[in-house]
Amino acid sequence: MRIDNLQYCNWSQTVFEQMHQGGLTGVHVTVAYHETFRETVANLEQWNRWFERFPELIFPGRTAADLKTAEATGRTAIFFGAQNPSPMEDDIGLVEILHQLGLRFMQLTYNNQSLLATGCYEEDDTGLTRMGRQVVTEMNRVGLVVDMSHSADRSTIEVADHSSRPIAITHANPGWWHAARRNKSDAVLDAVLGPKGDHGGMLGFSLYPHHLKGGTDCSRADFCEMIARTADKYGAHCLGIGSDLCQDQPDSIVEWMRVGRWTKEIDYGEGSASAPGFPPQPDWFRDNRDFPGLAEGLAAAGFDAGEVAGLMGGNWARFYETSFGPVDG
Amino acid sequence: MRIDNLQYCNWSQTVFEQMHQGGLTGVHVTVAYHETFRETVANLEQWNRWFERFPELIFPGRTAADLKTAEATGRTAIFFGAQNPSPMEDDIGLVEILHQLGLRFMQLTYNNQSLLATGCYEEDDTGLTRMGRQVVTEMNRVGLVVDMSHSADRSTIEVADHSSRPIAITHANPGWWHAARRNKSDAVLDAVLGPKGDHGGMLGFSLYPHHLKGGTDCSRADFCEMIARTADKYGAHCLGIGSDLCQDQPDSIVEWMRVGRWTKEIDYGEGSASAPGFPPQPDWFRDNRDFPGLAEGLAAAGFDAGEVAGLMGGNWARFYETSFGPVDG
Numbered sequence: 001m002r003i004d005n006l007q008y009c010n011w012s013q014t015v016f017e018q019m020h021q022g023g024l025t026g027v028h029v030t031v032a033y034h035e036t037f038r039e040t041v042a043n044l045e046q047w048n049r050w051f052e053r054f055p056e057l058i059f060p061g062r063t064a065a066d067l068k069t070a071e072a073t074g075r076t077a078i079f080f081g082a083q084n085p086s087p088m089e090d091d092i093g094l095v096e097i098l099h100q101l102g103l104r105f106m107q108l109t110y111n112n113q114s115l116l117a118t119g120c121y122e123e124d125d126t127g128l129t130r131m132g133r134q135v136v137t138e139m140n141r142v143g144l145v146v147d148m149s150h151s152a153d154r155s156t157i158e159v160a161d162h163s164s165r166p167i168a169i170t171h172a173n174p175g176w177w178h179a180a181r182r183n184k185s186d187a188v189l190d191a192v193l194g195p196k197g198d199h200g201g202m203l204g205f206s207l208y209p210h211h212l213k214g215g216t217d218c219s220r221a222d223f224c225e226m227i228a229r230t231a232d233k234y235g236a237h238c239l240g241i242g243s244d245l246c247q248d249q250p251d252s253i254v255e256w257m258r259v260g261r262w263t264k265e266i267d268y269g270e271g272s273a274s275a276p277g278f279p280p281q282p283d284w285f286r287d288n289r290d291f292p293g294l295a296e297g298l299a300a301a302g303f304d305a306g307e308v309a310g311l312m313g314g315n316w317a318r319f320y321e322t323s324f325g326p327v328d329g
Numbered sequence: 330m331r332i333d334n335l336q337y338c339n340w341s342q343t344v345f346e347q348m349h350q351g352g353l354t355g356v357h358v359t360v361a362y363h364e365t366f367r368e369t370v371a372n373l374e375q376w377n378r379w380f381e382r383f384p385e386l387i388f389p390g391r392t393a394a395d396l397k398t399a400e401a402t403g404r405t406a407i408f409f410g411a412q413n414p415s416p417m418e419d420d421i422g423l424v425e426i427l428h429q430l431g432l433r434f435m436q437l438t439y440n441n442q443s444l445l446a447t448g449c450y451e452e453d454d455t456g457l458t459r460m461g462r463q464v465v466t467e468m469n470r471v472g473l474v475v476d477m478s479h480s481a482d483r484s485t486i487e488v489a490d491h492s493s494r495p496i497a498i499t500h501a502n503p504g505w506w507h508a509a510r511r512n513k514s515d516a517v518l519d520a521v522l523g524p525k526g527d528h529g530g531m532l533g534f535s536l537y538p539h540h541l542k543g544g545t546d547c548s549r550a551d552f553c554e555m556i557a558r559t560a561d562k563y564g565a566h567c568l569g570i571g572s573d574l575c576q577d578q579p580d581s582i583v584e585w586m587r588v589g590r591w592t593k594e595i596d597y598g599e600g601s602a603s604a605p606g607f608p609p610q611p612d613w614f615r616d617n618r619d620f621p622g623l624a625e626g627l628a629a630a631g632f633d634a635g636e637v638a639g640l641m642g643g644n645w646a647r648f649y650e651t652s653f654g655p656v657d658g
Contacts, residue, residue: 045422093374
């Protein structure tokens with residue numbers, strides 16, 4: 001069972017074949033950064049065409065049971081997520097509609113203030129908004145997971161408190177390891193995972209170079225050592241991978257992620273004017289074929305076989321089981 | 330097993346309770362007349378709220394198996410349909426998206442020419458368009474039933490030929506009984522049902538007064554006698570009910586149905602300047618509580634118990650079993 005809980009590749013037969021070669025059971029893929037509802041639906045239409053074209057490699061994932069189907073048939077189940085609430089526009093009724101169309105994760109913010117909460121690039125964090133509280137309750141009802149990867153601290157802590165169900169940070173690393181704007185404070189990790197990892201929430205470790213100590217030059221051993229130290233505090237059971245792999249994407253895509261339609265000026269986000277594009281991946285994690293190596297690194301960092309299996313996918317699978325539908329369904 | 334394969338009521342707790350009182354297992358409800366995709370989604374959001382509010386009365390129907398659930402739990406399964414292809418706009422990818430959102434029937438036209446085919450109020454019928462052929466093939470693939478109730482003759486006959494799966498006329502009566510524009514010629518019924526009822530297609534008899542001989546004054550015995558004569562030719566197995574019940578709707582709704590946004594002038598459709606509103610229902614079919622009486626009328630017209638059960642719902646149930654998903658699924 002291998003799950004990568006965040007990717008946004010330039011999808012192709014090659015990428016899907018590499019998922020198969022890397023033994024990926026499930027992948028959570030981003031279907032919207034700044035898209036409206038209708039634009040998100042157009043992205044889902046494109047996914048339907050890929051499902052139709054490559055049925056021997058991928059199929060739509062909706063429930064944890066689809067992971068079993070993926071294992072049994074040697075394919076990869078694709079789970080949808082949005083990195084921004086833009087697909088639901090200003091309409092709480094779209095929460096359930098998006099869930100019916102397969103959305104299983106939704107970030108409440110992408111860097112900026114949204115209608116729901118504050119993003120991690122704003123100067124002031126005013127926490128969960130009035131609409132944000134209503135939407136989190138609705139997401140709890142239908143089984144759409146709240147993802148706070150790109151949100152600010154206060155907003156994240158308030159959501160962890162308000163949400164009746166565990167939430168997730170699908171792709172980030174601890175800030176004590178590498179103090180990037182997108183990495184997470186101890187207070188945020190305590191709120192999401194629980195001070196002893198007892199809140200039911202999940203953290204997916206990111207392999208996006210801006211989130212890594214040393215960036216592109218970060219070693220696999222350093223990365224796995226960081227995971228081991230995180231597990232010392234929270235336990236390994238609430239940790240997984242959310243690689244943030246953006247394989248084969250042109251630099252115009254990272255500009256779209258950062259700039260969307262919210263500014264006429266360039267915003268470099270985690271990059272800079274001198275390095276505006278996607279940073280190169282570490283040489284030990286370039287594509288889905290590198291997942292077996294990651295498992296080796298985790299074993300070398302001291303995790304036992306059960307813990308490695310959990311970190312590589314079992315923990316996300318357990319989270320999926322209780323998160324993707326109504327509580328009583 | 331009782332199925333009404335077309336209603337567009339002003340939905341309310343009262344109507345849902347009457348479905349229960351009338352023993353309705355399944356109802357195919359219209360969710361769009363002229364609505365765009367986004368407007369149709371807003372209508373589906375409203376249905377989600379009704380499902381949330383009245384779970385003891387109604388739930389979303391997606392497959393024929395939901396009819397069993399409805400029987401087992403004493404509720405009514407609600408199946409969605411569109412009377413116009415407007416919800417798919419000019420985008421063939423929306424066929425599958427709409428199916429994922431629960432759409433199970435879609436008319437290719439509503440009275441006028443559409444992107445796909447010709448409606449029954451146009452002077453010239455040019456048949457299935459280039460896009461129409463592509464869309465019917467896609468509807469066949471995903472399991473979205475082609476409904477030609479409001480289409481013109483040539484278009485209907487061409488679709489019956491082009492479609493790889495049986496199609497339906499969900500709500501109309503034979504033109505030989507009452508020569509209304511919306512009722513169907515022998516040639517159309519032969520094409521959809523097969524000259525001996527052997528094409529797998531279905532006809533749902535309408536109880537909308539403009540489709541009845543004598544209108545509001547049509548007797549139950551006359552209506553059931555017409556069904557018996559239709560069964561003489563095609564057999565009872567391919568016949569059912571599609572009442573077109575528009576209970577509690579204000580007259581502004583029939584104007585929306587006829588006029589939409591396609592004309593600045595009033596079009597009276599089946600009505601007239603002197604009688605522009607909804608016609609009164611016959612006194613023996615005013616709401617869902619009148620279904621048991623209809624069954625009595627069919628028995629009185631000479632149908633045996635098995636035939637009555639089929640006409641009241643079993644025939645639609647069998648059609649649902651083979652129509653609502655991929656052929657191999």
